[in-house]
Amino acid sequence: MPELGVVHSFTVTFIVRRFNPETDQEPYWQDFDVEMYSTDRVLDGLHKIKWEQDGSLSFRRSCAHGICGSDAMRINGRNRLACKTLIKDLDITKPVYVEAIKGLPLEKDLIVDMEPFFAAYREVQPFLQSTSKPDKENIQSPEQRARFDDTTKCILCAACTTSCPVFWTDGQYFGPAAIVAAHRFIFDSRDEASQVRLDILNSKEGVWRCRTTFNCTEACPRGIEITKAISEVKQATISGVRR
């Protein structure tokens, strides 16, 4: 009779793209075999590698619950949060490939320099701008709030921007995340700087570089309809903002 209450473990092979800027000329792939349970996530696998096999493995993670957006990485060729990717959803008869997100300068192992990403984010002025100082609360109807609800969900993990083939080529394109951040305020009825943001995005490296490949929408761990948001910004530069 099989023992009751026993949770079975199995071996998962991770192939991680390693890079140490102090010793390596080029990144290389390294295999790790890890004992895991079907309830584990890819992040748990990386923890086990770091804590039990190779302490030099470097990656970012903070909350480990899909909110902070620190651990976006390329898992089996797709941009995912390691903390939201369950082992049971992957085909573990094959190795699990883990590498850093593409298009941003690689610093070490799974860590990239996020500064170009945040520079584009800052450029679209992602904050509420209002000149009036009302005496009472600034009222917004549920319908007006719903207009930009989807784009409030962004956690700035960069999974979308680093899945975009246009961003990969030269990194000059603002990228999906910055446009999502702009969308969040362009369609906010309380904001007064929509036109400024539209002028910023109505440029050579702005929304017109979007080729609607939907990579960003597929990559978003928050399920934001990013390509749709970009299209709405394109539409707004042509026919004005409809809030």
Place this chain on the structure above:
Amino acid sequence: MKLFRFDRLAWIFMRVSGFILIALIFTHLTVNLMQDGGVKAIDFAFVAGKLANPFWQWFDVTLLWLALIHGSNGMRVVVNDYVERTGVRRFLLASLVISTTTLIVLGTLVIFTLDPCPVGSPSDLLPSFCPAG
């Protein structure tokens, strides 16, 4: 609002010309390849006959301009997306402008000036439907 931003105009042009091109191309294919004997009916006389009609002249010239500009603008976008070296990119974009302009000028010239039976040509070079001269 920078209304005349080039990339914005190009984006709108691609959508508008795309819709028009669908109608033009399918009309072109139907008339040339399916009606009245289909593809076997196409010969020099068929083309000369069509280009003698002002309706088909303007139809063909619209198709020519829209298709070439639509296509070359698409190529411009591909070049800008994938060619990273500035020198190569400039060379390719310049080649694109020159070849497109040449094709548009030559095509327009042919559509409006085609004379299937030029006066004074040797009769063995003229198509059979030309009045013997």
